Amino acid sequence: MNKNKWQSIGTVLGETNIDHFYFSLKNYKAKKGDIITTESKIPSSEGNIVPVTVWGKISSIESSNAFFPTEAAQELTNENIDIRDTILPTTRDELICKVIILGFTLKDNLKLMPLNYPVCPASTVSYPSSEDVEALLISDLDSDHPLFIGSLLARDAVKIRIDADNLVSRHVSIFGMSGSGKTVMVRRIMDELLKKQYPMLVLDIHGDYLGFIQKQKKLYPDNNVKLFYPNLSVSSEDKEIIYTLIDKLGNTLTDPQKDFLSSLLEKVKYEGGSLLKYIELLARKAREFASDSSKSFKNIRPASMYVVVRSLGQVAKKLKNMEQTNFRHRQKMSKLKFEELPDAGTEPEKIIAKGQLSILYLKGYENLPASAIVSILLENLFRHRQEVEEEIPPFLTIIEEAHNFIPSRSEDKDHLPSVETIRKVITEGRKFGTGIMIISQRPSRLDETIASQCNSQIIFRMVNQKDQRATTRDSETLSVDDSKQLPNLANGQGIISGQVVNFSLPVQIKFDAELINDDIGNENFISAVENWDDKDSVKQRKKFAKDFSNITSIDKRRAN
Amino acid sequence: MxxxxxxxxxxxxxxxxxxxxxxxxxxxxxxxxxxxxxxxAQVALTVKKIIEDANLIMDLDYKGKDFWLENRCKTSCFIDGGVDKTSIISSAPLSIRTGSYIVKPDAEDKNREFFEESMVFLGDLYDPKNELYDLADDDFEEDQMLNKKKDGARIIFEAVTVVKHILLNRKFDYCFLHGPIEATVMPFTVMGFPTFTKFAVENMLPFYNKNRLNAEARHFVNVYLEALNHIKKSKFPIYGIVETSVSAPYIKNLLYSYKTKGIISDKDFKNTLATIKKYKITDSHLLEIILKSGQALKPIEIKKQIKGFSVTSGSAWEDKMDSFPDVNMGYIKTTDHSSPIRIESLTSSKNIKKDYEYILATARLLPNYGFPVGLNVVDKFAKIPNWMSKVSRRYYATHLLKQAVKSKDQNTISLAVKILSKKVRSWRNRPLGGMAK
Structure with a gap:
């Protein structure tokens, strides 16, 4: 550290403690979020007095001009007077900064240690050089595998890195409003992890990560990037999930009808494979039972059985629709090669492998089927990590729009099968190397147990107070001052806290423009309408519409 | 319950x-x-008639935005003093400072405004090495005398600050002092009021009587008079502005001048003065009724130091009172809902209307308080805040106790505790009866 390069920017005020202090700041010499230092002394365990450098982060700045009376403002406004024409003072702003103490360092050792003696009032506050701040952050992070994610919000020159080991094992949550920078952040982390050959599975609802496929050859020649579409394949072990799917997607069933469905699932054996085929088989068998006067189901009336048959038909129809919607979306991106999701139970290595990024494209699927697919997939992968053979390496699961898979209890969607699965994976995942990253714009709608298991948080702009409260509730390291900053963050600006950084840091995330999916477009709907031209089929319909309309208008005869 | x-x-x-x-x-x-x-109301009615008869009311013009556009090139200086009032039996710490706020609105940012700590003194009035006053041989020195010493020091410091600006040839268009331009010296003429030290006078007025700085020359009355004589010679207008008038000097002098002209009888004059005294009627009371917002009373010459009055009577300083310059005193009613402010100067201005309009405009920037905002600004700057006084008192107390404890003598410790608990016997701390919490 070269302290000669540090600029003096203020003086510590009055009362101090070991958590925070206030200082008077020279005009324009520091900003909120800046890291500053002050020299102090602490007693050592040997009874000596040791000089230390105390590091802190400016958590808030208040400016006041005691020489500018409020009533003067009233007169200036009423008379439309420019303050600069009057004798009123314009340069005596008093800036008071609140500093959250990060810890202290000893001479020649940049490892931050917790402060246990108050900062000396009236000491000078310094603005350390960018190199020294970066050196401190790196040294304090003490990471074998740092991931570069951006720069300190207040100082562009200070590059910020987070600890990859904690990231992939201790779970991370990324929250923020739509368009605040969550996806940019995830892409940044994925980019870094891909370079480290770390396997990842992305549950992508909107196709935000398809850019990785498009740019794979150019940017990640050493990686394997796979794009899967869901295959609703089930095995006999997934009976509970199948039952929930039919129960929730189909007609509402009465208790006897539910009993029949349960018994049906027990009786109709299935070796495993397409869920759709299984449901069609169930429907066929149910019809048979209903028509042969139900020798096997003496207590259930055929009418009840037919209700179940119709319900199964409805479920099958819905599933087909969802498959077709997903197919249509895939077709729009004809340049991309989509593969059917392999059976995670029997071929997990096709989904999770060293250096591979697997993206499961879920667009078009409703919550429940998507949840079922994810639940079955994660259960199987987790089982493989639990087994002694360890057929697949440790991996990170990235769950986009997480509130669809792990809704809060208050959402009354407890039946979603993915909730239980992800709860299990996130609780035990640390032991088995199955880290989870949850991404959501509505943290207040997430399952509390799962959210609180995330030991690190990356929070972007957030205006909704309920979501802000949920964020601070789930985080052990995000301060109230940090949460106050959330509504004012700009795009790509976030606060990182938790075990990936040791202390919370406001960060400008590096934007990887090359990772955007070119086929998705930029949501510029006004231009889309300006350049709109009807398709041929629409033009034809319009051509005849007027003629038909004329016929209708002259037809005065009363209908029979 | x-x-x-x-x-x-x-x-x-x-x-x-x-x-x-x-x-x-x-x-x-x-x-x-x-x-x-x-x-x-009756006195006001009579006084109003006289004021109108003497044609003393001036209507001032205030044009808000236009005024400031025209006057943005003017440099003004606002001066105020602050004094720390802390004292405990064992010591009388004295901290005084005078501040100047100098502003030229149309100047570039870095030259637009200056806050200057013009004079500072930190010491203790009991300190034999105290370099402000000579130590007085008075065993019965009380709070009243200590306060007088502090007030005297503040008045001198403020006057000397004005002199300093004059001597430094500062190019001001206006200079304003928070308070009277000439204070009443009567309280400092009492027997036993100490003289300033040679060192203090040399520092305050380096040009003053260099050859013969004897005790008489170093007395408050002489040093202050010297400062006032310098202020009177100033090339730029200097006004002392008083927020509230607690006496009726303007009215009394006006009546006196009418009496000397023979317009009102001796008897009426005396009776009216007695009524004013009896009812504690002040200039502020009467002029608040008489003047409208934006109106001023033209200044009249007033003698501030009255020979033979009260304490000065028979004092060694009685004859000196005539040497003090007369004060030109006027009033401005700045807003409808505030009492008129008193304007004092040692010289008569040729542009009195313009000067008063400038004062009015600076006061209109505080539309409720109705007092020149520049003086409000410098008041905040120069004031020694309570927290500073508290810290200083706490420090003195801790120091005293530490010394006492160090001596290990029970009597000394008990004395120190008594000294520190001087204020404990106040009405708030009277013992409670019954089940007092």
């Missing part, structure tokens, strides 16, 4: 006193108030 029941019980217990107390409030007090209003 609820507050209401408690109050009712208290009233019951003190029923006779309470009844009389209320009776007095609803009968006697309003009578007195009515009488006061009646007398004030």
């Amino acid at each position: 609820s507050d209401e029941i408690e109050i009712k019980n208290k009233i019951k217990a003190n029923s006779s006193l309470f009844t009389n107390f209320v009776k007095n409030a609803v009968t006697a007090s309003p009578k007195v108030q009515n009488n006061f209003l009646e007398v004030s």
Whole structure:
């Protein structure tokens, strides 16, 4: 550290403690979020007095001009007077900064240690050089595998890195409003992890990560990037999930009808494979039972059985629709090669492998089927990590729009099968190397147990107070001052806290423009309408519409 | 027990006193108030006639935005002093500073405004090495004398600050002092009021009587007079501005001049003065009724130091009183709802209307308080804040106790505790009866 390069920017005020202090700041010499230092002394365990450098982060700045009376403002406004024409003072702003103490360092050792003696009032506050701040952050992070994610919000020159080991094992949550920078952040982390050959599975609802496929050859020649579409394949072990799917997607069933469905699932054996085929088989068998006067189901009336048959038909129809919607979306991106999701139970290595990024494209699927697919997939992968053979390496699961898979209890969607699965994976995942990253714009709608298991948080702009409260509730390291900053963050600006950084840091995330999916477009709907031209089929319909309309208008005869 | 029941019980217990107390409030007090209003109104009416007769009322023009656009090139200086009032029996710490706020609105940012700590003194009045006053040989020195010393020091410091600006050839268009341009010196003429040290006078007025700085020359009266004589010679206008007038110098002098002209009789003059004194009627009271917002009273010459008056009578300084310059005193009613402010200067201005309009405009920037905002600014700058005084008192107390404890003598410790608890015997700390918490 070269302290000669540090600029003096203020003086510590009055009362101090070991958590925070206030200082008077020279005009324009520091900003909120800046890291500053002050020299102090602490007693050592040997009874000596040791000089230390105390590091802190400016958590808030208040400016006041005691020489500018409020009533003067009233007169200036009423008379439309420019303050600069009057004798009123314009340069005596008093800036008071609140500093959250990060810890202290000893001479020649940049490892931050917790402060246990108050900062000396009236000491000078310094603005350390960018190199020294970066050196401190790196040294304090003490990471074998740092991931570069951006720069300190207040100082562009200070590059910020987070600890990859904690990231992939201790779970991370990324929250923020739509368009605040969550996806940019995830892409940044994925980019870094891909370079480290770390396997990842992305549950992508909107196709935000398809850019990785498009740019794979150019940017990640050493990686394997796979794009899967869901295959609703089930095995006999997934009976509970199948039952929930039919129960929730189909007609509402009465208790006897539910009993029949349960018994049906027990009786109709299935070796495993397409869920759709299984449901069609169930429907066929149910019809048979209903028509042969139900020798096997003496207590259930055929009418009840037919209700179940119709319900199964409805479920099958819905599933087909969802498959077709997903197919249509895939077709729009004809340049991309989509593969059917392999059976995670029997071929997990096709989904999770060293250096591979697997993206499961879920667009078009409703919550429940998507949840079922994810639940079955994660259960199987987790089982493989639990087994002694360890057929697949440790991996990170990235769950986009997480509130669809792990809704809060208050959402009354407890039946979603993915909730239980992800709860299990996130609780035990640390032991088995199955880290989870949850991404959501509505943290207040997430399952509390799962959210609180995330030991690190990356929070972007957030205006909704309920979501802000949920964020601070789930985080052990995000301060109230940090949460106050959330509504004012700009795009790509976030606060990182938790075990990936040791202390919370406001960060400008590096934007990887090359990772955007070119086929998705930029949501510029006004231009889309300006350049709109009807398709041929629409033009034809319009051509005849007027003629038909004329016929209708002259037809005065009363209908029979 | 609820507050209401408690109050009712208290009233019951003190029923006779309470009844009389209320009776007095609803009968006697309003009578007195009515009488006061009646007398004030009558005096005001008479004074108004005289003021109108003497053509003393000036209508000032205030044009808000246009005024400031025209006057943005003017440099103004605002001066105020602050003094720390802390004292405990064992010591009399004295901290004084005078601040100047100098502003030229149209100057570039870095030259637009300056806050200057013009004079600073930190010391203790009991310190033999104290370099402000000579130590007085007075065993009965009390708070009153200590306060006088502090006030005297502040008045001198403020005057000397003005002199300093004059000597430094500062190019001001206006200079304003928070307070009277010439204070009444009477309180400092009492026997035993110490002289300033040679060192202090040399520092305050380096040009003053270099060859013969004897005790007489170093007395407050002489040093202050010297400073005032310099202020009188200033090339730029200097005004002292007083927020509230607690006496009636303007009215009394106006009546006196009419008496000398023979327009009012000796008897009427004396009786009216007696009424003014009896009812404690002040210039502010009367002029608040007489003047409208934006109106001013032209300045009249007033003698501030009256020979033979009260304490100065028979004092060694009695003859000196005539040497003090007369003060030009006027008033401006800056807003409808604030009492007029008193304007004092040692010279008469050729542009009195313009000068007063400038003062009015600076006061209009505080539309409720109605006092020149520049003086409000410098007041905040120069004032020694309470927290500073508290810290200093705490420091003195801790230091004293430490010394006492160090001596290990029980009597010394007990004395120190007594000294520090001087203020404990106050009405707030009277012992409570019964189940006091």
